Amino acid sequence: MSWVQVYSAANALEAHSLKGMLGSQGIEVMLKGESLSSAAGELPPDIVAVTLWVDAMQESKARQALEAYEVQSETVWHCSHCQEENGGSFEVCWQCNTPHDET
Secondary structure, eight states: OOEEEEEEESSHHHHHHHHHHHHTTTOOEEEEOGGGGGGBTTBOHHHHOEEEEEEGGGHHHHHHHHHHHHHHHHOEEEOTTTOOEEETTOSBOTTTOOBGGGO
C-alpha cells in the first residue's frame, strides 16, 4: 500500500474527527505526528501538526471529502431561536443548543 498525505490537522482532536469522517466513507486513514504534540511550543507548529495519510488509490475520494469539510467549516449560520451566529462545523447553536436542522 502506498500512503500519501492529504491533510494537516490543526490538532489531534481535529485529526481524529476527520479520521472518523473518512473512515465512515470506507477510507482507511493513518495519523502521523500525534506523539509530537507534547512538544508544542518547543517545536515549530508545522513540525508538531498531526497529518492524515491515505492509500494513494483513495486519495481523490479523501481530498473531495476534506474539501467539503473545509467549505462547510467556513460557512456560518444563524440560529432561528436566538439569532446567534455559529460556525459551520457546529451542529447545534453554541448559545442555546438549538439544532442546526431547525434553523
